[in-house]
Amino acid sequence: MADRKPDARESTPPGPFMRIDRPRGTVEIWALGGDRFRVTTPRYEQIVVGYDAAQEAADELARRLE
Numbered sequence: 001m002a003d004r005k006p007d008a009r010e011s012t013p014p015g016p017f018m019r020i021d022r023p024r025g026t027v028e029i030w031a032l033g034g035d036r037f038r039v040t041t042p043r044y045e046q047i048v049v050g051y052d053a054a055q056e057a058a059d060e061l062a063r064r065l066e
Helices: 052-065
Strands: 017-023 025-033 036-039 044-049
Touching: 017 052, 025 052, 036 052, 044 052
Parallel strands: none
Antiparallel strands: 017 025, 025 036, 036 044
């Protein structure tokens, strides 16, 4: 059954919609709905409102993980 092609109505499993890989860890952005996003690293999590705020938080965290 591993060869089967998913039906067009099937959705992908839940997961982050954006990842930034850095030498000391990965930053992920998860959509929570209602214009809320969770930005995570291996040791940190932040809930923000707005896509732009999520991107800014992810970029800042990614710089810290370089």
